[in-house]
Amino acid sequence: MGSFALPNGATVFVGSKLAAAVAVTAVSNTEGAVFTVANDHGLAVDDTVLISSGWGLIDNLVARISSQTTTSVTIDVLNTSDTNFFAAGAGIGSLSKVTEWTEIPQITEVASSGGDQQYVQIQFLSDDRQRNLATYKAAKTQTFTLAHDSTLPIYSVLTAGDRSGDTLPLRMYVPKAKEMRYWSGTPSFDPQPTTTVNAVETVQAAFAVQSRDMTFYKDSTSEPSS
Numbered sequence: 001m002g003s004f005a006l007p008n009g010a011t012v013f014v015g016s017k018l019a020a021a022v023a024v025t026a027v028s029n030t031e032g033a034v035f036t037v038a039n040d041h042g043l044a045v046d047d048t049v050l051i052s053s054g055w056g057l058i059d060n061l062v063a064r065i066s067s068q069t070t071t072s073v074t075i076d077v078l079n080t081s082d083t084n085f086f087a088a089g090a091g092i093g094s095l096s097k098v099t100e101w102t103e104i105p106q107i108t109e110v111a112s113s114g115g116d117q118q119y120v121q122i123q124f125l126s127d128d129r130q131r132n133l134a135t136y137k138a139a140k141t142q143t144f145t146l147a148h149d150s151t152l153p154i155y156s157v158l159t160a161g162d163r164s165g166d167t168l169p170l171r172m173y174v175p176k177a178k179e180m181r182y183w184s185g186t187p188s189f190d191p192q193p194t195t196t197v198n199a200v201e202t203v204q205a206a207f208a209v210q211s212r213d214m215t216f217y218k219d220s221t222s223e224p225s226s
Helices: 153-164
Strands: 011-018 022-027 031-037 048-053 062-064 072-079 093-103 107-114 117-122 131-137 140-147 168-174 179-194 202-209 215-218
Touching: 011 048, 011 153, 022 048, 048 168, 062 072, 062 168, 062 179, 062 215, 072 215, 093 153, 153 179
Parallel strands: none
Antiparallel strands: 011 093, 011 168, 022 031, 022 093, 031 072, 048 062, 048 093, 107 140, 117 131, 140 202, 168 179, 179 202, 179 215
16 A cells, blocks of 8 residues: 655755756666766765756756766666667766755745646547547646745745746655655746735745656655755
């Protein structure tokens, strides 16, 4: 039987500072992808990185380094062994370490839209019922509503991200699930609050989700080094 948990008590952070990108000259086709990097890469076990890759399935993914050598780092949660999806030699790019996280505090609501499967219908002459063929999945957006406070550090982070259009790492720790989750998105933020009589003023931060997947880490590794 599966387990489940309430999200109560969860915290959400945005990667507000990234170190200089470390060039990746090769990525292995293995379960537990090995990234070849320069010998002065400066990356360590449990560092959280934003991945840039020629492989679309892991481009903009956020994950933790599980082991490292002088010239390589390994990310265990990535399985790049299927060359039908991960063409040999095409995964080069970079790794950017997250050096600072800023919390999105006072969240009152989390909403997601998009991501739903789209279909095209086809019917042959011999069919008495149409067939559905999966085509693509819609783009995803995640919106956080938070109580307005213009002195919060996250305001400047979101404003800068909105102006630059940069893709930012995000993380969410759910204590009742004992799980850390990572993904990335491009923020859109309007600091003008929504005002209603007898209600707390709120603002919204929306993220166009860029990572194809979310990475998950259970409690034994829930607290990252940075």
